[in-house]
Amino acid sequence: MPALGGLFAASTTPSLNDAKIPNRRFLAALFCLGFIRKDGVTHRINWRDLKTEELGSVYESLLEIRPSLSAAGEFQLGSGAKGNDRKTSGSYYTPDSLVECLLDSALDPVLERAEASGATAAEKVAAILALKVIDPACGSGHFLLGAARRMADRFARLRNEDAGKEDVQAALRDVVSRCIHGVDRNPMAVELAKVALWIESVSPGQPLGFLDANIRCGDALLGVFDLGALDDGIPDEAYKPRTGDNKDAAKFYLQRNRDAKKGQGQLDFAAGGGAMPPRRMAAGLGTIKSMPEDTVGQVEKKRAAFEAWKADPARWNVAVACDLYMAAFLLPKVEVPASHLRGLVPTTAEVRTKLAGV
Structure with a gap:
């Protein structure tokens, strides 16, 4: 320059x-x-x-900087997530030594069992591709990168004992597309993780893989893990008074929730309600993930199918019902509403109404 x-x-x-x-x-x-x-x-x-893993270090450094615009129209850089702010947000970069130790203890035994389950090389390859590796707080993808590399090395050697760099790169693209998953609450971390995986898995002559369904922004540690919990309704523990809650308000919502659970039975997905049954939901996403992405057109078709799946009203009803379920635990119970219609804390009645598509 x-x-x-x-x-x-x-x-x-x-x-x-x-x-x-x-x-x-x-x-x-x-x-x-x-x-x-x-x-x-x-x-x-x-x-x-610059190593791909160093994107995580860059990301952590950016957390310490908070840009602002002064009254004079000048940009200034102030302190960001430091000290307790970083601790409460969980914004830490995992050192490489810890990642490697975790891969040794958690991933290698799984890969060995997968290989042992197949009699032929093709069966061993299929067993590895059937594995799902997920980091519920992936950050910039440091752990996911290490896992993808180890899986790709084994994958490439099983395909070809004399596998070279190009073979490993091709295997890495397949592994990232089918096996690697991550979730993080920070949108910037999610984008960095996708960029890191794209950099590592890029293959000559092929477009960047579709990772929007693999790396998601959200909270993987707080939510509804089993959709069957929605059938049972919100448990009484959600209305237990906590610091700052009003005991009378908590008691009001507890009784309202109990009445709702007595008055309605379990939701029958097969009856054609407004919610997408778990099996259909999983099958739909599985179909999308199995779509090819060898050309730009195929990637765009896969992206369009994923967006349509997210926008499906039946799937959306399930997502909102899950949000209502969790809101019952998290929302403060500070006052008894003047009427049932003005209640601010969801109960089983609201969850089932949303699942019914109302």
Whole structure:
């Protein structure tokens, strides 16, 4: 970048607020992406040799920076998620040594059992591709990257004992597409995880794989794990008074929930209600994930099918019913409503109404 270097040769630190030269801010930002100055010496940033795992370290550093716009129209960088804020948000980068230790103890035995379950190489390959690896708090995907590499190495060797770099890369793309899953509450972490997996699994002549169904933004540790729980209704424990709750309000919602559970039986999915039954929901997503993605057109078709699956009113009813179920535990019970219609805390009645498609 000779022209860029010459432009800033006379400046010790490019100013993002210097408007004397057209596009100065853009060029200054571009300069900062390629160079760093330390003790008056300019060093080029070596992006080529940057390991994919280091995206997690970059992500953690970005959490410490919070951009803001001053009244004068200048950008300022302040402190972000530090100290207790980082602890409560769970924003920590897992070191490589810990990831490798976890893979040794958790993944390797599973891979060995999968290989042992097949008599032929083809059966062993199928057993590995049938595995599902999930990180419920994946961050930028450090653990998922390590797991994908180990699975791809075994996968490639089973396909071809003399597997080379290209064979491993092809296997990595298959593994990432079919076996790797992750969830994180931070949207930025989710995007970084997808980028990291794309970088690692890119294959010459093929488009980037479809990962929107594999890496999801959400809370994997708090929610309805078994949809059968919706049939049983919200348990009484959801209305137990907690710090800040009003005991009379909690008692009101508890009784209302008990009345709802007595007055209605279990939801019969087979009766054609407004909710998508669990088997159909899982089957629909499984069908989408098995769609090919060898061309840009196929990837876009897969994306459209996934969006249609998410937008299905029956699936949406189940998702909202799950939200209502969890809201009963989390919402404060601070006052007794003037009437049942003004109740702010969901009960089993609201859950079943939503499952019925009302």
